[in-house]
Amino acid sequence: QxxxxxxxxxxxxPEGAIASLNCTYSDRGSQSFFWxxxxxxxxxxxxxxxxxxxxxxxxxxxxxxxxxxQYVSLLIRDSQPSDxxxxxxxxRVSGNTGKLIFxxxxxxxxxx
Amino acid sequence: xAVVSQHPSRVICKSGTSVKIECRSLDxxxxxMFWYRQFPKKSLMLMATSxxxxxxxxxxxxxxxxxxxxHASLTLSTLTVTSAHPEDSSxxxxxxxxxxxxxxxxxxxxTVV
Numbered sequence: 001q002x003x004x005x006x007x008x009x010x011x012x013x014p015e016g017a018i019a020s021l022n023c024t025y026s027d028r029g030s031q032s033f034f035w036x037x038x039x040x041x042x043x044x045x046x047x048x049x050x051x052x053x054x055x056x057x058x059x060x061x062x063x064x065x066x067x068x069x070q071y072v073s074l075l076i077r078d079s080q081p082s083d084x085x086x087x088x089x090x091x092r093v094s095g096n097t098g099k100l101i102f103x104x105x106x107x108x109x110x111x112x
Numbered sequence: 113x114a115v116v117s118q119h120p121s122r123v124i125c126k127s128g129t130s131v132k133i134e135c136r137s138l139d140x141x142x143x144x145m146f147w148y149r150q151f152p153k154k155s156l157m158l159m160a161t162s163x164x165x166x167x168x169x170x171x172x173x174x175x176x177x178x179x180x181x182x183h184a185s186l187t188l189s190t191l192t193v194t195s196a197h198p199e200d201s202s203x204x205x206x207x208x209x210x211x212x213x214x215x216x217x218x219x220x221x222x223t224v225v
Binding site (some may be wrong): 034041042043044045046049088097098099100101102103104105 | 213
């Protein structure tokens with residue numbers, strides 16, 4: 001059974017701080033990794049995808065991937081109250097099914 | 113960008129009835145769609161993979177006779193919850209592979225009373 005693990009939180013940070021979200025996965029053959037943001041009652045929206053080891057930056061967001069450690073993280077710089085949401089880590093299962101497996105999500109609270 | 117339209121957004125049905133949820137790719141062809149279920153404060157759980165023109169592949173523990181999936185065209189997949197019971201109340205979300213990524217529908221909140 002492929003698994004994706006996240007700390008459910010809540011993670012509370014003050015406005016303007018850096019929020020660090022972590023995710024581990026069990027499928028060593030996985031090559032594609034995604035971070036989604038989900039507001040209550042809404043569908044997930046893609047923040048970033050990452051496929052290669054190292055860092056990938058997009059605005060205030062940086063995704064980090066370490067395949068050897070089977071670890072992926074998301075950093076949010078200059079956190080804003082509007083960033084308060086649940087952040088879901090998703091991993092595409094190895095093979096050709098295209099299935100995405102999600103972690104349980106980390107709830108982020110950014111306090112003004 | 114790729115858009116997936118999901119309907120209805122909310123539905124309330126009586127126990128024992130069936131409910132159909134539609135997921136439609138608007139500007140691309142989706143040979144594969146995925147159906148997820150999400151309980152309150154829980155993550156998305158993959159229910160099944162819907163393949164155009166063939167039978168769906170269900171995840172372990174998902175009853176295929178209860179959750180009927182039809183993917184008759186390259187732009188439409190449907191999920192029918194048959195003989196719904198209150199424990200089937202959940203948020204159902206579809207997703208399609210598109211242009212190197214995944215596009216999600218807006219979700220359907222099903223309440224069975």
